[in-house]
Amino acid sequence: MATKVYRLSRSLQGLLGKSELSRPAAVKEFWAYVKEHKLQDPSDGRIIRPNQQLRDLFHVQDEIKFTQVAGLLSKHLEDPVPMSPSRPE
Template sequence: MSSTRGVFKGCRALMAAKAATPKPSSAAKSTVKPTPAILKPLPVSPALRQFLGVPEAARTEAVKKVWEYIKLHNLQNPTNKREILCDSKLKTIFEGKDKVGMLEIAKLLSGHFVKTV
């Protein structure tokens, strides 16, 4: 019994020593991560520029603004909330479609972003 007591006592001492050593902080790391492409502001097409009111936008911001417009003007189909009923302003950016599925919005907006090299 006394031999196990000595082992655990030594183990506690090692654990206490490890806990006392300072850990390297994340602020000490100087590596800068690049901005993901989805968050980079890109030039947009004239139709999307007129809708958003800005010459450049990130994809996430564009989708967010479109959803704000949809909610504000109550353009979701009341019987099927996954379906968007386009008004004249949305038709200009959604290829003239009368109805758009909610999962299609990002795909239809991607054509409005000008790719830069």
């Protein structure tokens, strides 16, 4: 079974710089963003200290817990991109 590719909301596109990603790829890109911007709590890497862009995107204030990431991202994954039908040979 092929991995579904989703359209990202415009807001998430602005954050990740991509327009379409699978769910696992979106999570991976999100964590790359968090690490690049040094947003993990130094004393507990499971906590993200959001910058203004993340606050605006996810409507959060002080922190994002590791367990919240998939749910927050899901709100920005729109209908899957239709797969091209296979042509008979």
